[in-house]
Amino acid sequence: EIVMTQSPATLSVSPRERATLSCRASHDVISNLAWYQHKPGQAPRLLIYGASTRATDIPARFSGSGSGTEFTLTISNLQSEDFAVYYCQQYNNWPFTFGQGTRLDIK
């Protein structure tokens, strides 16, 4: 099973600044990586798939990069609605696995 490790566990950033979230895979997942946003009591929301392709209706301030074992989610010009928990997920090998999440807090 591929282990996904996200860092940091918690990130505190001020509104209108940039947040950079990292995700590392224990084995090469090529570009088969997705990112999700999750707010308490709400449905998780797909942000990025294919490591860098934004999902439908996702604002351009969300961008994904990386391949192989190292991936990054960058959120520019942070808005109040962006403070949430973010998860990465690999879909290169079964079983598909998720990282433990990065909580993005308001500084």
Next chain:
Amino acid sequence: QVQLVESGGGLVKPGGSLRLSCAASGFTFSDYYMSWLRQAPGKGLEWVSHISTSSTYTDYADSVKGRFTISRDNAKNSLYLQMNSLRVEDTAVFYCAIYNSGWYSYWGQGTLVTVSS
């Protein structure tokens, strides 16, 4: 718009059973593989099971194989998860989601399953 609404969660004793349902709307349900995922308290997300469009193909995480059964009714736009022999470690919020080429494009808000004596 796409809506997925889970129901059927609750409190059950170890060894008991529950049947979760997921009502889908806003898309052509029969065109998509569907999945169940879960999140235990304080833990990350975990894939549980998925089912093909016509129910021909199903798969399960090792942790639930032999105890959980996924099914769907395309006429009713509904997805189900029959959970038997429940364990304390099955306590989690269960989500249904649309499976799309590896990622999960839409999720429901989840239903809480608590297994406790």
